[in-house]
Amino acid sequence: MERIRKHHLFWPVLVLVALLVFNLLYDPDFFRIQVRDGKLYGNLIDILFFGSPLALVAIGMTLVIATRGIDLSVGSVVAISAAIACFTISKGADQNDPGLVATAILLALAASALLGLWNGFLVTRVGIQPIVATLILMVTGRGIAQLITSGQIITVISPNYKVIGAGTLLWLPVSVYIAALVFALAALLTRKTALGLFIESVGCNPTASRLAGIRSVTVRLFAYLFCGFCAGLAGIILSSNVSSADGNNAGLWYELDAILAVVIGGTSLNGGRFFLTGTLLGVLIIQTLTTTIYSTGVPPEVNLVVKALVVLAVCLIQSEGFRRTLARSLVSVRPSHQRVEGKVTTRG
Amino acid sequence: MARFAIKKQHVPIIASTALLILIFAAGSLRYTGFFSLQVLLNLLIDNAFLLIVAVGMTFVILSGGIDLSVGSVIALTTMLSAALIEQAGWPPAVVIPLVLALGTSMGAGMGAIIHYYRIQPFIVTLAGMFLARGLCFVISINAITIKDPFYVTMAQTRVPIPGGNFISISVIIALAVLAAAIWLAHFTRFGRCVYAIGGNEYSALLMGLPVGRTKVLIYAFSGFCSALAGVVFTFYMLSGYGLHALGLELDTIAAVVIGGTLLTGGVGYVFGTFLGVMLQGIIQTIISFEGTLSSWWTKIVIGVLLLLFILLQRLLSSRGEVREA
Amino acid sequence: MQEREPLLVMSDIHKAFPGVQALSGVHFRLFPGEIHALMGENGAGKSTLIKVLTGVYPADRGEIRLEGRVIQPHSPLEAQMLGISTVYQEVNLCPNLSVAENILIGREPRRFGRIRWKAMNEEARRLLEERLHLRIDVTRPLGSYSVAIQQLVAIARALNISAKVLILDEPTSSLDRGEVEQLFSVMRKLREDGLAILFVTHFLDQVYEVSDRITVLRNGRLIGEHLTENLPRLELVSQMIGKELKELEELPKEESRVADWAEKTLEAVGVGRKGSVEPFDLGIGKGEIVGMAGLLGSGRTEAARLLFGADRADQGRFVMSGEDTVIHSPRQAIDKGIAFCSENRKTEGIIDELSVRENIIAALQASQGWFRALSRKRQEELADEYIRALNIYPPNPEIPVKNLSGGNQQKVLLARWLLTHPKLLILDEPTRGIDVGAKAEIQKLILSLAREGMSVLFISSELEEVLRISHRIAVMRDRRKVSEIAGEDISRERVMKAIAGG
Amino acid sequence: GSSGGSQQQASGGGGAPAPSQSAAPSSSTPSESTGEKKIVLGFSQVGAESGWRTANTKSIQEAAAAAGIDLRFSDAQQKQENQIKAIRSFIQQKVDVIAFSPVVESGWDTVLKEAKDAGIPVILTDRAIDSPDTSLYVSFLGSDFVEEGRRAGRWVVEQFKDHDGDVNIVELQGTVGSAPAIDRKAGFEEIISADPKFKIIASQSGDFTRAKGLEVMQAILKAHKDIDVLYAHNDDMALGAIQAIEAAGLKPGQDILIVSVDGIRDAFVAASEGKINFIVECNPLLGPQLMDLVKKVVAGEPVPKRIVTEERTFTIEEAIAELPNRQY
Numbered sequence A: 001m002e003r004i005r006k007h008h009l010f011w012p013v014l015v016l017v018a019l020l021v022f023n024l025l026y027d028p029d030f031f032r033i034q035v036r037d038g039k040l041y042g043n044l045i046d047i048l049f050f051g052s053p054l055a056l057v058a059i060g061m062t063l064v065i066a067t068r069g070i071d072l073s074v075g076s077v078v079a080i081s082a083a084i085a086c087f088t089i090s091k092g093a094d095q096n097d098p099g100l101v102a103t104a105i106l107l108a109l110a111a112s113a114l115l116g117l118w119n120g121f122l123v124t125r126v127g128i129q130p131i132v133a134t135l136i137l138m139v140t141g142r143g144i145a146q147l148i149t150s151g152q153i154i155t156v157i158s159p160n161y162k163v164i165g166a167g168t169l170l171w172l173p174v175s176v177y178i179a180a181l182v183f184a185l186a187a188l189l190t191r192k193t194a195l196g197l198f199i200e201s202v203g204c205n206p207t208a209s210r211l212a213g214i215r216s217v218t219v220r221l222f223a224y225l226f227c228g229f230c231a232g233l234a235g236i237i238l239s240s241n242v243s244s245a246d247g248n249n250a251g252l253w254y255e256l257d258a259i260l261a262v263v264i265g266g267t268s269l270n271g272g273r274f275f276l277t278g279t280l281l282g283v284l285i286i287q288t289l290t291t292t293i294y295s296t297g298v299p300p301e302v303n304l305v306v307k308a309l310v311v312l313a314v315c316l317i318q319s320e321g322f323r324r325t326l327a328r329s330l331v332s333v334r335p336s337h338q339r340v341e342g343k344v345t346t347r348g
Numbered sequence B: 001m002a003r004f005a006i007k008k009q010h011v012p013i014i015a016s017t018a019l020l021i022l023i024f025a026a027g028s029l030r031y032t033g034f035f036s037l038q039v040l041l042n043l044l045i046d047n048a049f050l051l052i053v054a055v056g057m058t059f060v061i062l063s064g065g066i067d068l069s070v071g072s073v074i075a076l077t078t079m080l081s082a083a084l085i086e087q088a089g090w091p092p093a094v095v096i097p098l099v100l101a102l103g104t105s106m107g108a109g110m111g112a113i114i115h116y117y118r119i120q121p122f123i124v125t126l127a128g129m130f131l132a133r134g135l136c137f138v139i140s141i142n143a144i145t146i147k148d149p150f151y152v153t154m155a156q157t158r159v160p161i162p163g164g165n166f167i168s169i170s171v172i173i174a175l176a177v178l179a180a181a182i183w184l185a186h187f188t189r190f191g192r193c194v195y196a197i198g199g200n201e202y203s204a205l206l207m208g209l210p211v212g213r214t215k216v217l218i219y220a221f222s223g224f225c226s227a228l229a230g231v232v233f234t235f236y237m238l239s240g241y242g243l244h245a246l247g248l249e250l251d252t253i254a255a256v257v258i259g260g261t262l263l264t265g266g267v268g269y270v271f272g273t274f275l276g277v278m279l280q281g282i283i284q285t286i287i288s289f290e291g292t293l294s295s296w297w298t299k300i301v302i303g304v305l306l307l308l309f310i311l312l313q314r315l316l317s318s319r320g321e322v323r324e325a
Numbered sequence C: 001m002q003e004r005e006p007l008l009v010m011s012d013i014h015k016a017f018p019g020v021q022a023l024s025g026v027h028f029r030l031f032p033g034e035i036h037a038l039m040g041e042n043g044a045g046k047s048t049l050i051k052v053l054t055g056v057y058p059a060d061r062g063e064i065r066l067e068g069r070v071i072q073p074h075s076p077l078e079a080q081m082l083g084i085s086t087v088y089q090e091v092n093l094c095p096n097l098s099v100a101e102n103i104l105i106g107r108e109p110r111r112f113g114r115i116r117w118k119a120m121n122e123e124a125r126r127l128l129e130e131r132l133h134l135r136i137d138v139t140r141p142l143g144s145y146s147v148a149i150q151q152l153v154a155i156a157r158a159l160n161i162s163a164k165v166l167i168l169d170e171p172t173s174s175l176d177r178g179e180v181e182q183l184f185s186v187m188r189k190l191r192e193d194g195l196a197i198l199f200v201t202h203f204l205d206q207v208y209e210v211s212d213r214i215t216v217l218r219n220g221r222l223i224g225e226h227l228t229e230n231l232p233r234l235e236l237v238s239q240m241i242g243k244e245l246k247e248l249e250e251l252p253k254e255e256s257r258v259a260d261w262a263e264k265t266l267e268a269v270g271v272g273r274k275g276s277v278e279p280f281d282l283g284i285g286k287g288e289i290v291g292m293a294g295l296l297g298s299g300r301t302e303a304a305r306l307l308f309g310a311d312r313a314d315q316g317r318f319v320m321s322g323e324d325t326v327i328h329s330p331r332q333a334i335d336k337g338i339a340f341c342s343e344n345r346k347t348e349g350i351i352d353e354l355s356v357r358e359n360i361i362a363a364l365q366a367s368q369g370w371f372r373a374l375s376r377k378r379q380e381e382l383a384d385e386y387i388r389a390l391n392i393y394p395p396n397p398e399i400p401v402k403n404l405s406g407g408n409q410q411k412v413l414l415a416r417w418l419l420t421h422p423k424l425l426i427l428d429e430p431t432r433g434i435d436v437g438a439k440a441e442i443q444k445l446i447l448s449l450a451r452e453g454m455s456v457l458f459i460s461s462e463l464e465e466v467l468r469i470s471h472r473i474a475v476m477r478d479r480r481k482v483s484e485i486a487g488e489d490i491s492r493e494r495v496m497k498a499i500a501g502g
Numbered sequence D: 001g002s003s004g005g006s007q008q009q010a011s012g013g014g015g016a017p018a019p020s021q022s023a024a025p026s027s028s029t030p031s032e033s034t035g036e037k038k039i040v041l042g043f044s045q046v047g048a049e050s051g052w053r054t055a056n057t058k059s060i061q062e063a064a065a066a067a068g069i070d071l072r073f074s075d076a077q078q079k080q081e082n083q084i085k086a087i088r089s090f091i092q093q094k095v096d097v098i099a100f101s102p103v104v105e106s107g108w109d110t111v112l113k114e115a116k117d118a119g120i121p122v123i124l125t126d127r128a129i130d131s132p133d134t135s136l137y138v139s140f141l142g143s144d145f146v147e148e149g150r151r152a153g154r155w156v157v158e159q160f161k162d163h164d165g166d167v168n169i170v171e172l173q174g175t176v177g178s179a180p181a182i183d184r185k186a187g188f189e190e191i192i193s194a195d196p197k198f199k200i201i202a203s204q205s206g207d208f209t210r211a212k213g214l215e216v217m218q219a220i221l222k223a224h225k226d227i228d229v230l231y232a233h234n235d236d237m238a239l240g241a242i243q244a245i246e247a248a249g250l251k252p253g254q255d256i257l258i259v260s261v262d263g264i265r266d267a268f269v270a271a272s273e274g275k276i277n278f279i280v281e282c283n284p285l286l287g288p289q290l291m292d293l294v295k296k297v298v299a300g301e302p303v304p305k306r307i308v309t310e311e312r313t314f315t316i317e318e319a320i321a322e323l324p325n326r327q328y
């Protein structure tokens, strides 16, 4: 029991379970999953389905944050990738031509990876602070996306393209498989090769890492590139889901949600240790919260207040200091004050 | 040793100033009506509130933290002011101190959570951002216009400057805040403690500095600045609205960082922030003088100008460093 | 002396960290007007005791009395206000602030709340010069100075606080003889003024030179408290280590095999860098140990960094096995079989969040690249091997390295580089903060590695150590290499003379 | 008629009078005749947040080119403060007329006074401002969001006039706090509140986007089983919602009646497939009307204070007929 409680994922899991239980109490049907037209249909599936693009972005973001960076441009990359894919398809004679769709996807992904590389270049080679370097693309990127779409929403009619974001494979949405695949890829890359160690060490202490011979430039470049790639994939899923590309709104505020997910998952914004599974849990928490808000009919004007309170609760409950205060005030043995404890908190 | 020897730490500031002058000169050559004092003064008038929040944010970033709640606190301040004045009929003399106190205590609350419960500033202030913005809509979804004579006077009074130009009262407030903040950062114990915390929080603690108190104060100060910026913003807009100052936190952070403050904390100058704000303003001005850009080109050009500026700044700075060495 | 009331009494102090009982039932007394040495192996709990005393960590159990009253400081600030001034083991100052600020922050001279910068710089300059005979530009950021200077600044800060108790946790670990003398004379003066001084060091000579009383800890337990004059050296060592030990000094001095060293592992020809080191020549033979001696700031560290590519040399060339090579980055140096263990373990050495295992294998893995990952099993084997070889405590490869005691962190760094089996190993203050037993072990290890053909460049501020193990000594002065002394010529006097310049 | 659009040059330089240092009220009211000097129009657009807005921008740009008016266009990226800055810089550039679509209704007095003092007439497009001082602008050209909501409401009431029992309505709101969302909601509620059988069982914000419309509708469909009507504040949300309804195995337009506002082309396509039952148009093509107005203002002719743009509503049949004519 003690071991479980000490596990870094214990509290995120608890929060997620609490949210789900709340839903179950509110609506006993919440967990019901039906099979409809050969696919599973239900709230839980929706959470996975709508969570998958965010999960993709957050996975990429985790690596960037682990290197002590941040990527604010993901939302814009989502929009650009969506725009490129839809624009390419819309220019085709036969929008449903598999070759065309594949070309469109490859183009979009290549562009996204390139944009990620550009961010990495600014950060590592030019030495611009990550937040500013990626802010540039965040601003410019929306413009580029709109330039591609001429400010319009490009609608495509391409069942083949639609499969990616709205299709079903073995009862589950295709996008869920894509997210799972990328997650597995990231986990494999970071845990089976030495990349994870390098990323963590660069994020923890860049100087020491350089002196230990770790190619910190390459490592960080890779992180940004991967993040761009993930955002691009998310853009394809999002646009394919609604069969259209909206340069202005696609992926709007994604950067905040993605960073939030990463932080809830236990990765520190100061770089170093990162937790991909934690990030995934963070995404599920955020998406479950969103779904909860929609399905319980919280009035839109208080949505944000609810979100704020939940976010606060999530991070307070993860704080050992708060739990101690809470326990103390519940038991109310004797009010004693907080102790200064240096940087001794261990993450198991 | 010479009296005019440039210190390495000052190189970015000097580079930014030089660039700002350069851009202004370029703008003057390119656009009619650009080369006038009033254009510069408008820069101040239009960015007074940004300057005020950015000053508060500078302290936060110097300490190695971040405050995402500033834009929402501004919105909440405008909303609260408007609701209290127009709907509840309270006098401005009560409302303004009240909103300032509220902003300050909200900041202090976030600071306390950040410090005592050791939660990352990003997430705490993000929650603060959602909360403040959400509270706006709880007060009212609609915009509330302010017709109170005091606010109208504050909004429309033009303080004449020799040469037929003018500034607004908000500019005076903003410049006063700037001056006070420079003093605070460089000539008080509090300010130095902020730098120390940014340099290394654990060391600061071991050096016997009041880390906890200072951190709470830093966020309280940022909250105060946001609320004050909210008041100035209310003068500027004469309305309370839940969507005011949307996304301002990023503009603010950008201004601070462009001004040479390191996001990792401990390095930077309040005056740099002033330059950062002016730079963002001048980019906006250039865009509106250009007058032929479509919406997307506007974004692209803003981004490209930003990039150019930062590249030049780095180039100049590294030159300076080489010469210094 | 005995009859006086102790100024400070810590009784029955317990402190546990996850997995480690750092202190169990420690009693400690400190009398006014004495210098009290706290001794123990690496990881014995010395620093922890100090941190408990100064409110950095809360004690799990126990009581602290100062002048008879129970105190319970919750932070170093409170401890300071109670009159306890501390220099912690690692340099805990702010690298971004100026030297003057680091000394005086929190107590700046002010007028109407406004800091008087001029007065502050003046005061800092005066303090450093008068007390520690150090003349540096106090307006420059602290981070631009070497570790030794930073250590002196930290000491100056502590000295400037009017205190009843002064705590110095390994203040001398990277200071040279002269600086140490300076510090000791200040300490003796403070002792006369009635201050109680707690002093931690691993240098036995220093203990016997200044201390009046010794408390020994082992594995977090109190072993004994003695008056210094009643405790012979060997007895002290065996109390610390827990077993009898023959005199440590008697290391087998290598009989020179000068002939072998004709084959050079690395030759630097006219290598230098503007503003840091004047061009110098240095060749290191296969299996040779070259020591580097010099005063504080003489440029030893900076010369070593050039050889490793940590800073890029802007003049001269390198020759390895007869061929010209470029060394522009640590990466290239490592690929060519050079390793460099930095003196600054906190900022340039350990990767603090990562585990001991990961820290140990970092350099080896880096040289193997991304895809040839060491298997987890292999990593554990390697880590275990070196934990045993260097006696790293606690012997758990999975704890974050930041939770290790200072000396043990140093051993982890050594392990990291030994693991790469370099052709040339550059060691900058490798024994910094390492206890007597371990120091001897490490010296033996270095000698045996050299016998197997590894070249070593050995930098230490402890001259004795350099003299003991070097085959050849390069002396630096004012950022220039001024002489080279080899073989039979090596003697304390000659080296001292070269260092002093004559 | 259409004329070559290459008249717009990159930079100004032509039209403005000799630069004077002061921005003090000058007596140089736009007295130049429209003869040789081109009229300079400063237009501050809200942003490019939707296809509707882009069509609006395009219409204005094309109409200006066609009318031979020198357009200074500035995009506010959805921020009121940017619009205020833009208007200040128009004053600085001494344009002949300023026109803008206010981001919000309130907070314009200060800057419009400056314009008034500088003698530059102001035209509002698309949205009104709520200033009591109507002398700050010469005319307001645009649609009436409340009326759009009412039209949607009237259609719903009409459809269910013979229906007894509750009519369950789901509302997809626009961005919380935005003027169209508030007004379209208010107008709709005003009409349906007349009869208590109309019940809004869920009302959630879909941020005016397809993706959100889909996501929100998906959740609502799980929580509510019998929905009769979907009222979406814009077409994009309706299009997203249609997808959700289809995924739930229902038939949009039949099982759930759908009303939406705007009238973009994709909505007409959906309507022609019977998936949207009623479209309330909100016309973005104000350009030609605006240019006429500008010319009149400059010429000193009297103009009406309020000009409502011509807007229609479309049932499925009308939508099918209209579809070929839709440009945006």
Ligand SMILES: Nc1ncnc2c1ncn2[C@@H]1O[C@H](COP(=O)(O)OP(=O)(O)OP(=O)(O)O)[C@@H](O)[C@H]1O
Pocket (backbone or CB within 6 Å): A343, A344, C017, C018, C020, C021, C022, C040, C041, C042, C043, C044, C045, C046, C047, C048, C049, C089, C393, C394, C402, C403, C404, C405, C406, C407, C408, C433
């Ligand atoms: N923050 C911490 N978290 C966990 N364990 C710790 C922490 N700090 C110290 N320890 C452990 O407590 C024990 C005592 O460490 P301490 O730093 O007091 O040793 P020390 O006697 O000062 O050694 P050294 O001579 O190497 O400085 C060690 O085993 C160390 O690993």
Ligand SMILES: Nc1ncnc2c1ncn2[C@@H]1O[C@H](COP(=O)(O)OP(=O)(O)OP(=O)(O)O)[C@@H](O)[C@H]1O
Pocket (backbone or CB within 6 Å): C135, C136, C144, C145, C146, C147, C148, C149, C174, C294, C295, C296, C297, C298, C299, C300, C301, C302, C303, C343, C461
């Ligand atoms: N007067 C001074 N005395 C000592 N160090 C100085 C002095 N002035 C500057 N320094 C700084 O100290 C550093 C000296 O270089 P370096 O670290 O190579 O010396 P070192 O011989 O290794 O001595 P140390 O024992 O201090 O490490 C330089 O970075 C320099 O900036």
Ligand SMILES: [Mg+2]
Pocket (backbone or CB within 6 Å): C046, C047, C048, C089, C169, C405, C406, C407
């Ligand atoms: Mg220690």
Ligand SMILES: [Mg+2]
Pocket (backbone or CB within 6 Å): C146, C300, C301, C302, C343, C428
């Ligand atoms: Mg050195």
